[in-house]
Amino acid sequence: MQPALPDAPLRALLRAPLRAGFALPLALFALVLLAMLVALLLDGAVQELRVSRGDVALARAQAAAASALADLLAGPADSTLLTLPRGAVRGSARVEKSDTVRVTVQALGGGLERAVIVARAWAGGVRADVTTLALLRIVPDSGGGRPALRVSRLPGWWWTQLP
Amino acid sequence: MRRTPGGAALAELVVACVLAAVVSAAAAAAMVGAERYARRVTASSEARRTLSEAELTLAAELRSAAADSLRLVGDTAAEFLGLVGTSAACVATGRLLVLPPALSTAVLPVTVWRLPPEVGDLVAVFDSAGGGSWRTARADSVASRADGAGCTPASGLLSAADSVARRPVTRLRLDRALPPSAGAGAPVRLLRRGRFVLTRGGDRSWSLAYRRCSGSPGCGNAQPVAGPLASASDSGLAFTLVEGEPRLEAMLRAPRREALTPGESRRLVITLRNRATGAP
Numbered sequence: 037m038q039p040a041l042p043d044a045p046l047r048a049l050l051r052a053p054l055r056a057g058f059a060l061p062l063a064l065f066a067l068v069l070l071a072m073l074v075a076l077l078l079d080g081a082v083q084e085l086r087v088s089r090g091d092v093a094l095a096r097a098q099a100a101a102a103s104a105l106a107d108l109l110a111g112p113a114d115s116t117l118l119t120l121p122r123g124a125v126r127g128s129a130r131v132e133k134s135d136t137v138r139v140t141v142q143a144l145g146g147g148l149e150r151a152v153i154v155a156r157a158w159a160g161g162v163r164a165d166v167t168t169l170a171l172l173r174i175v176p177d178s179g180g181g182r183p184a185l186r187v188s189r190l191p192g193w194w195w196t197q198l199p
Numbered sequence: 200m201r202r203t204p205g206g207a208a209l210a211e212l213v214v215a216c217v218l219a220a221v222v223s224a225a226a227a228a229a230m231v232g233a234e235r236y237a238r239r240v241t242a243s244s245e246a247r248r249t250l251s252e253a254e255l256t257l258a259a260e261l262r263s264a265a266a267d268s269l270r271l272v273g274d275t276a277a278e279f280l281g282l283v284g285t286s287a288a289c290v291a292t293g294r295l296l297v298l299p300p301a302l303s304t305a306v307l308p309v310t311v312w313r314l315p316p317e318v319g320d321l322v323a324v325f326d327s328a329g330g331g332s333w334r335t336a337r338a339d340s341v342a343s344r345a346d347g348a349g350c351t352p353a354s355g356l357l358s359a360a361d362s363v364a365r366r367p368v369t370r371l372r373l374d375r376a377l378p379p380s381a382g383a384g385a386p387v388r389l390l391r392r393g394r395f396v397l398t399r400g401g402d403r404s405w406s407l408a409y410r411r412c413s414g415s416p417g418c419g420n421a422q423p424v425a426g427p428l429a430s431a432s433d434s435g436l437a438f439t440l441v442e443g444e445p446r447l448e449a450m451l452r453a454p455r456r457e458a459l460t461p462g463e464s465r466r467l468v469i470t471l472r473n474r475a476t477g478a479p
Contacts (some may be wrong), residue, residue, distance in 0.1 A: 058215050062222065069226045073233045073313070076340030080240030108286040122384050125307055140307050143296055144287050145355070145384035146327050150306055170283060171325070171386050190325060192333050193388060196263035196282055198311050 086162060093164035096135065096157035101168045104130070104137045104153045105195075113174045113185040118147060134158045147174045149187070152198070167198040227231050238457070246453035246463040252453050253407045253425035253436075257261040257395060261281060265359035266445040266471035267388075275431055277438045278412060280475065283389035289350035289357060289368065291383055293338075293376045297323065297350045301367035303404070305358050310369065316390070319413055321390040322373055323475075330382035332345055333475065336373035338389070343367040354383055394418055397428065397436040404454075405435045409463045429462050431453045445471040 038116070113116045117126065120143035127140040135157045153168045171194045177186040236335035260281050261269070268280035280406040287309050301310040319339055323333040342348075345365040352359045357368070390414040399405050407425025410418040429435035429452040439448040447469045453462035 059218070062219060066226065069230060073230060076233050076237040080237045080244070083244040084240060086253070087244055087260065099381045121355055121417050123309075127476070142307055142309070143355075144386065148325070148327070148384065150287065150386065151307075173331070190386065192475060193265055193323065193452060196285065197259055198285075199258070199313055 043093045044080060065119035085160070088158040089162040090164065093162050094166070095158045097155045097164040097166040098118070098160065099158060100135060100137050101153045101155035102167045103169060104139050104155065105170055108139060108141075108151060108153075108170075108172070109187055109189065111187070112177070115174075115185055117141065117143060118174055118185075119143075141172075148190075149173060169196050170194060171199050200335075207362065219332070242395075242456055243473060244462060246456075249320045249425055249427065249464075250451050250453055250463060250465045254449075254465055256407065256424050257449055257467060258453075258469060260393075260395070260473070261447060261449075261469050263473065264471060265473040268475045269447065269471065270439070271440055272394065274437050274439065275392055278392065278394040278448075280321065280390040281393045282317055283391050284310065285389075286310035286369075286387045286388050287356055288381070288383055288385045289354045290323060290348065291324065291377055291381055291385060294339075294359050294373045295349075296371040296373060296387065297344075297348045298369040298371070299350060299354075300361050300368055302366055302476035303358065304360045304364070304366075309356050316369060316371070316389050317391075319391075320377075321392075321413070322371060323388050323390060324377055324381045324393075325386040326378055326381040327385070328378065334377055334381055335376065335475075336375045338371050339374050340370075340372040341372045343354045344370050356384070360465065395424075395436075396421060397431055398423070399430075405430050407436060427454050428452060433462075434464075 114126075120126065122143055122145040125140055125142045127138060129136060129138045136155070138154045140152045140154075142152070144150055149172045151170045151172055153170070153193050155166045155168075159166050171190040173186050173190060175188045177184040207338065208307035216377055246365065261279060263282040264279040270278050272278055272364040284301075286298040286301075287310075288296055289299050299309045301308060302314050308316060316338065320341070321335055322338050322339045325333045326332055326334045346358065346369045347365075348368050348370040352356050352362050377391045393413065394410045394412050396408055396410055397405055398408040398425060404427040406423040406428055407423070408423045410421050412418040434450060434452050434456065435454075436452075437450040439450075441448060441461075450464065451467065452464040455462045
């Protein structure tokens with residue numbers, strides 16, 4: 037003979053079989069589907085964003101390099117460049133937030149100069165670097181009243197982008 | 200007698216199945232749509248990446264080219280004198296030209312090679328005489344020399360550290376003598392004739408390819424650079440030289456993904472700043 041349980045509700049609870057629910061598995065299944073869907077969309081969007089950011093960074097770096105070269109050509113020449121021995125290097129750098137432009141001028145002798153402009157730009161965590169080489173020479177400036185010097189590009193071939 | 204809920208009733212099961220079917224159908228439709236969209240975006244990104252790659256290659260090579268050395272062959276090929284490298288003469292006497300090391304400890308290496316120099320390359324040396332012009336000759340021999348080949352730190356173009364480390368200089372023997380006014384310190388560039396062309400590969404896909412055109416008669420084999428691009432009949436690559444202006448336009452198009460939808464395209468405008476030998 038079995039011993040009697042203390043009260044009736046507890047007896048009923050123990051006798052009842054476990055009820056198999058469907059709401060939780062269905063909700064989990066729906067969640068997994070939703071997560072996959074969002075992941076697919078996000079992956080596409082991230083790819084697009086990275087390509088676009090790379091393009092933007094490159095365009096900004098190219099513009100910065102071109103601007104620095106234009107400044108170099110437009111401004112008056114530093115007469116001390118003429119006195120530098122061949123191979124001597126003179127440089128300057130400009131930093132704007134995280135973007136940098138470094139201009140390095142190397143004397144080749146006889147008034148010939150070799151300018152290397154390295155521009156680095158960032159766009160949303162994507163970096164782009166552009167290196168430009170320009171062959172220049174220092175010539176007398178006939179434009180002003182006072183005798184002065186200016187930077188001129190070499191005749192013919194004078195400009196390239198370096199790898 | 201008391202009834203206990205011992206499982207799902209038939210009505211509950213039917214409702215659950217119908218609900219599950221409706222939710223699954225909606226989810227499947229959404230998934231298919233999203234997957235198709237994702238595939239389209241991925242393909243589009245891939246096409247844009249390919250176009251960017253082609254654009255960067257064309258821009259890097261053609262921007263450095265001299266306007267008067269460039270000619271179009273049909274509208275899907277551009278022949279040009281491409282830059283092999285730039286430097287400055289460390290030694291320039293007669294037919295001998297010695298260039299400082301490209302692998303240098305200097306902050307600013309004088310020599311930069313985009314490709315290794317080879318026999319047959321065109322060598323342009325700047326001659327300061329008169330208003331200044333570029334003198335050209337062909338390289339009869341190209342050698343890498345660790346002994347400096349006459350290039351010393353006294354030239355200012357070889358650092359003492361590079362000299363001690365015996366970093367190899369490049370010694371070129373030219374097919375003609377340089378004038379004395381194109382001496383040490385003269386800017387030097389090496390050039391090689393090549394052609395960018397739209398070609399069809401063995402897998403029947405079209406791509407941007409490079410063909411070397413100097414050294415042997417005609418042009419060499421096409422080496423794919425970027426692709427796939429749209430076919431020639433679908434304007435995969437089209438060059439246009441703007442009349443009277445030093446400007447080259449290149450239109451690049453990715454292959455069609457669907458019959459009626461044109462592929463991604465990109466228009467590249469290249470300003471040709473250089474001239475081969477002429478006046479500014």
